[in-house]
Amino acid sequence: MQDTFIYEAKGQTLIIHMPKELDHHNCRDLRYETDLLMSECYITRIIFDFTKTDFMDSSGVGILLNRYKQMRLGGGRADYYGAGAQVTRVLKTAGIPALMSRYESKEEALYG
Secondary structure (H helix, E strand, O other): OOOOOOOEEEEOOOEEEOOEEEEEHHHHHHHHHHHHHHHHHOEEEEEOOOOOEEEOHHHHHHHHHHHHHHHHOOOOOEEOOOOOOOHHHHHHHHOOOEEEEEEEEEHHHHHH
């Protein structure tokens, strides 16, 4: 089971490939690792990849909102793609679609 995050930099865009489960156990790692990456690189956009994510709880929502706010403060943006039914329900309940654009694929998120 993939429980770690995979990060991919494309210029000033950071793509975060989310694990199968996003909960309070691994959100600490995500917070720490993205803080480090954002301080080392000039990141102006974060794209969250939910293609492998089956479960997300309120800790996941919290980290998304935190990263969204950080991007907005710096004039950047945060978006996501690949959210399945369960993740989409959680995102809608939290109001995330009003803050971030949803894309169907990585390519669409990067170039669409």
